[in-house]
Amino acid sequence: MSPAELLVVDDLSVTYALPRGRQLIAVANVSFTVHKGETLGLVGESGCGKSTISRAIMQLPPPTGGAVVFEGRNLAHLDTAALRRARTRLHMIFQDPISSLNPHRKVRDIVAEPLAIAGMGDAEDRKRRVRAALENVGLDPDQVMDRRPHEFSGGQCQRIAIARALVTEPQLVICDEPVSALDVSVRAQILNFLEDMKAHYHLTLLFISHDLAVVKNISDRVAVMYLGRLCELAPSARLYEAPLHPYTAALMAAIPVMDPDRCRSPSHLLAGELPSPMNPPSGCRFRTRCPRATPHCAAHEPEWRETEAGHFVACHFPLVAPQGATISPARQP
């Protein structure tokens, strides 16, 4: 493992046990690396397993298969104390800013909690760190410390959650849909702000979202997921210029754009519903909705392969980019 590889997710699988002995394979054989200082975006529709991956990385609960290697150590092999220490360097921000904060506690205690759990610093030192973290997220410590979450807007709660994630000065922050519950104007504030925090704290981010435009804006590289598996991973600009996986192209075509003259032909629409993860299609999981599917796709699962430096795809018939693209992103007229 090179020093640039801060987090390595290797062949990760997560299976949930359901009533009556049934099993749900929420994440299957997912591998990716997060390099120090980068933002890796992870996109996909709801239920595809994004949150399951982020929880598995945090070991909440640990994955049922594969390894999570953070700063060179397999997190599954750490004892409780070592894991607790690792968690001060690896933090998570959740989607719902309001319900992810304990409603009964004051902001000062919410933000200080990671320090308390990790046993970092004495009372004075903690207080100083909490104030600094709140100031850094643009909140006035004197005004907010003694208030409770319900007294704040969604955007402010997300800032508090970010202050809490940053108070131990972690290396890696996993942001699980951090702006999905926010309005466009507040969303832009928080996205800019995450970029500032990243520079200020020299952070590495794993940024999860179902919104491709948001992910493109913040990420250096982007991974696309469908029904528990990775479809494609590429540098952000490259992925949007020349998607190889039909699902990536379809996701892009479905994004509403602010152009009343854009032709809206139903041929861009991806047909069908997401299949149930309880009973995923054989072969390629996307084949039931894929315009390029052939019988081969039903019989064989496509391999994860690198088609050019840093561009990975799992598809038997990737789109030939850019000229012959059958499903080109809809932005082109």
Place this chain on the structure above:
Amino acid sequence: MMDAGLPLLEVTDLATHFHTQRGLLRAVDGVSFSVRRGQTLGIVGESGSGKSALARTIIRILSKRHTTTTGRITFEGRDLLTVSEPDMRDIRGRDIAMVFQDPTSSLNPVKQVGVQIEEVLARHLGLRGRAAQTRAIELLTSVGMPLPQERLHQYPHQLSGGMRQRVAIAIALACEPKLLIADEPTTALDVTIQAQILDLLHRRQKAHHMAMILISHDLGVVAGYTDTVAVMYAGQIVEQASTRSLFRNCRMPYTAALMRSAPNLSDPPHTRLRAITGRPPDMVLPPPGCRFEPRCDDATDICRNRRPALSASDADGTHRYACWHPVASPGASA
């Protein structure tokens, strides 16, 4: 069309104020617009701007005890604010139908899908038995429901979010309403399903010459599926225009700021977003002048003190904005 000249729905100076512990909350505060048959009006605005309150006022589903509504809502020549409750019950569902953001709230969790559709058909059209069942299957087919026949006997929780919304739309369209109000119909859905549902609504609307009010916080959704747009901010309409004119030629700084603040797929990664500072005002104590003034880069003293009225930007008066210092119009001819 019979009365192509007259709007189907005309809302005049409508205000809906909620009585809250902190005082009167002006959720809708002097709103006027009209919708013609066969047309889609988009209403955009951030959370809390009053979009849902406006929709709920039009179909009169707000509790009378805690709200005061003033103004006029003329639908086919009748003022909906004064028709009797039984008459309103007939209008609701038959002439005006609504689709909500969260289909689980409008569907009954303990009734089979088929039963729920057939109830509406019986109530408003007198259809029962075989005829109702056949019609229910037709409706489910028309909204793109996979395996419609089998769905009749399923309960809402057995369906995906997208399928539940299809059922809600099938129920809303059951009586071929003249006006459909869709309040964020796709906000809870994934983008690929959102595209399917919006396309479906658009096609049904064209086929039946139905009028539609499409409420969304997403300017992209509104751009693609509406004829005219009203932008709401803090309970008021701050700009309204034909969809093309709004997106090509917006005049109100808030509309412009909203358009700029969304990340654009054609920008390279790490492009800094042009965020709007602050957040919308408290609607119990809105600013006395322009309600956007605390967040507006172009604000001056007059903005703080006097509320700008909606004024026309073009010769025929269809593009209107409320602002003392409008954004320069590139195609200024008026």
